Amino acid sequence: MSAGVETATQGAGSAALAAVEPRGARPHRISAGRLGIYAFLLVSALFFLVPLYIMIVTSLKGMPEIRLGHLFNLPAEPTVQPWIDAWLNACTGRDCNGLSPGFFNSVKITVPSVLVSIVCASINGYALTYWPYKGANLLFGILVFGAFVPYQVVIYPLIIGLSSVGLFASLPGIIIVHTIFGMPILTLLFRNFYAALPVELFKAARVDGAGFWGVFFQIMLPMSVPITVVAVILQVTGIWNDFLFGVVFAGRPNWPMTVQLNNIVNTTTGVREYNVNMAATILTAAVPLLIYFVSGRWFVRGIAAGAVKG
Amino acid sequence: MKHSWRRNFHLPAVIGTVPMILVAVGVFVIGIAFSMLWSFTTSKLFPTYDFVGLNQYRRLWSDGRWLVSVNNIWFFGLMSIACNMVFGYLLAVFMDQRIRQEDLFRSIFLYPFAMSLIVTGLVWQWALDPNLGLQAAMRNFGWAGFTFAPLVKAETALYGLVVAGIWQGSGVTMAILLAGLRGVDAEIWKAAKVDGIPAWKTHAFIVAPMMRGAFATAFVLQCVSVVRVYDLVIAMTGGGPGIATTMPAVYVIQLITVRQNVGQGMAAATMMLLPILVVLAVGGVFQWRRSRRKLVHA
Numbered sequence: 001m002s003a004g005v006e007t008a009t010q011g012a013g014s015a016a017l018a019a020v021e022p023r024g025a026r027p028h029r030i031s032a033g034r035l036g037i038y039a040f041l042l043v044s045a046l047f048f049l050v051p052l053y054i055m056i057v058t059s060l061k062g063m064p065e066i067r068l069g070h071l072f073n074l075p076a077e078p079t080v081q082p083w084i085d086a087w088l089n090a091c092t093g094r095d096c097n098g099l100s101p102g103f104f105n106s107v108k109i110t111v112p113s114v115l116v117s118i119v120c121a122s123i124n125g126y127a128l129t130y131w132p133y134k135g136a137n138l139l140f141g142i143l144v145f146g147a148f149v150p151y152q153v154v155i156y157p158l159i160i161g162l163s164s165v166g167l168f169a170s171l172p173g174i175i176i177v178h179t180i181f182g183m184p185i186l187t188l189l190f191r192n193f194y195a196a197l198p199v200e201l202f203k204a205a206r207v208d209g210a211g212f213w214g215v216f217f218q219i220m221l222p223m224s225v226p227i228t229v230v231a232v233i234l235q236v237t238g239i240w241n242d243f244l245f246g247v248v249f250a251g252r253p254n255w256p257m258t259v260q261l262n263n264i265v266n267t268t269t270g271v272r273e274y275n276v277n278m279a280a281t282i283l284t285a286a287v288p289l290l291i292y293f294v295s296g297r298w299f300v301r302g303i304a305a306g307a308v309k310g
Numbered sequence: 311m312k313h314s315w316r317r318n319f320h321l322p323a324v325i326g327t328v329p330m331i332l333v334a335v336g337v338f339v340i341g342i343a344f345s346m347l348w349s350f351t352t353s354k355l356f357p358t359y360d361f362v363g364l365n366q367y368r369r370l371w372s373d374g375r376w377l378v379s380v381n382n383i384w385f386f387g388l389m390s391i392a393c394n395m396v397f398g399y400l401l402a403v404f405m406d407q408r409i410r411q412e413d414l415f416r417s418i419f420l421y422p423f424a425m426s427l428i429v430t431g432l433v434w435q436w437a438l439d440p441n442l443g444l445q446a447a448m449r450n451f452g453w454a455g456f457t458f459a460p461l462v463k464a465e466t467a468l469y470g471l472v473v474a475g476i477w478q479g480s481g482v483t484m485a486i487l488l489a490g491l492r493g494v495d496a497e498i499w500k501a502a503k504v505d506g507i508p509a510w511k512t513h514a515f516i517v518a519p520m521m522r523g524a525f526a527t528a529f530v531l532q533c534v535s536v537v538r539v540y541d542l543v544i545a546m547t548g549g550g551p552g553i554a555t556t557m558p559a560v561y562v563i564q565l566i567t568v569r570q571n572v573g574q575g576m577a578a579a580t581m582m583l584l585p586i587l588v589v590l591a592v593g594g595v596f597q598w599r600r601s602r603r604k605l606v607h608a
Contacts (some may be wrong), residue, residue: 023403037404048481071442072447082386127326153341153582154565157345161341162314240426241428258429265432274436285424292420
């Protein structure tokens with residue numbers, strides 16, 4: 001099972017190999033060189049961790065304490081009020097409903113987008129591998145090219161196209177957009193995965209009389225679990241973290257969490273409530289962070305797959 | 311590529327891939343073609359078809375805001391790619407020294423990549439705030455002369471973006487390069503050791519050249535994300551102070567939405583596509599030459 005993932009992601013740079021264990025026995029001597037190695041790694045780790053620490057600590061402080069400027073101190077009087085405010089009361093302009101509407105919008109956008117894009121991509125990958133019709137590989141080449149295109153080049157034609165069918169600034173509109181921009185990488189992922197399966201499986205099913213959909217549903221789909229997990233991780237984090245498409249294509253009532261977060265933080269008039277802002281930021285990052293820490297090495301494989309290299 | 315079964319055309323296969331056909335042809339061919347087409351017109355808020363030749367490109371390249379964006383993307387791109395590669399490579403080399411808690415370190419270096427660039431931008435906006443961030447904290451510790459608040463000054467604001475970019479992206483570079491390092495044959499290290507070559511020389515002259523593929527992957531990934539940089543700028547500086555940190559991606563969106571000048575916006579978008587085309591073409595030539603060499607040797 002995991003062998004399938006290895007081969008599937010191998011076309012996409014071999015970062016899946018990052019899972020390989022270091023070789024040989026652990027050295028037991030503690031030399032100056034080894035101290036230097038750990039010193040470098042620890043200082044680097046601090047660079048990565050300090051911002052997170054600052055955010056968590058500040059989000060638990062009251063505003064008077066923040067104004068003292070002791071950034072690194074633990075909160076003297078810890079309070080969860082900023083978190084409650086961030087979720088329920090923080091203001092974007094005149095609306096003071098906090099981040100919660102944005103959270104549910106993000107869910108409404110992410111779940112169908114992930115489903116639709118993965119279904120499309122798995123059928124693409126399957127058809128490209130086993131039923132290549134004339135021109136199919138040209139289409140695939142265009143798709144891979146599309147993975148490198150700056151979004152700004154296609155955003156305006158998409159706005160015009162979607163508004164001509166009445167889907168601009170709507171939930172179906174943003175789902176279509178996420179499906180479009182997820183398709184290149186996901187198709188590559190599924191194509192490489194299916195190409196690595198033994199072709200005898202396909203031939204045997206064909207001899208038994210299964211057609212295009214028969215082989216797909218009875219043979220390929222049940223075998224696609226590992227690659228689908230990678231695809232889900234990739235898409236959930238990618239779509240949850242998206243800002244640009246959300247702000248352009250979703251329409252104000254459907255703005256995802258990232259857009260609302262940015263509005264709460266960057267357009268506030270009057271006193272800036274840093275503790276509320278930081279709590280809001282952590283809340284927005286919570287879903288992808290949770291996926292990251294739960295999925296562990298699968299996430300690294302997702303990145304390897306995202307490192308498009310056809 | 312595996313051979314199809316019997317015939318070369320199966321209606322269900324075509325029907326099943328209708329979404330792919332629509333996206334590849336409709337979005338990435340027709341869409342880009344229309345963007346380029348509109349760049350030769352006087353389109354304002356809505357597309358029009360009165361062609362004015364290269365006028366929009368002339369106006370684009372005499373617009374100070376665009377020139378600043380182009381300068382910025384070069385500076386930001388070169389700085390952040392160079393720093394990312396060096397730092398990512400160092401991290402990978404140090405991670406490869408059979409250290410304890412490798413998984414823990416890997417998780418720490420990679421977690422910023424899981425978060426939105428909006429989050430990264432806001433985090434560093436606060437960390438670099440002169441009155442609340444690192445500068446204030448260090449001064450409170452008693453280091454009165456400590457000054458590090460790049461975002462408030464136009465000349466240094468880009469450095470702030472670079473720091474945030476490194477924080478978000480160098481973990482990925484590390485992961486890719488570490489995989490490359492682990493892919494190098496262990497015998498090479500032994501042979502170099504037997505020959506008495508110092509470890510750093512082995513790294514620089516033997517192992518690093520063998521990791522070309524990993525370096526190329528990391529580099530391409532960085533290039534694509536640099537050209538796309540939008541969220542980070544919006545969240546961290548909003549393009550300011552003034553227009554000091556505006557970028558081509560921000561410029562195009564502004565022209566389409568706020569300034570309602572689609573013709574010029576599409577000219578700018580077309581210019582953004584150019585470097586990507588060049589990088590892809592160079593990559594394509596390399597791949598073609600490699601495949602030819604393989605054929606000759608076979």
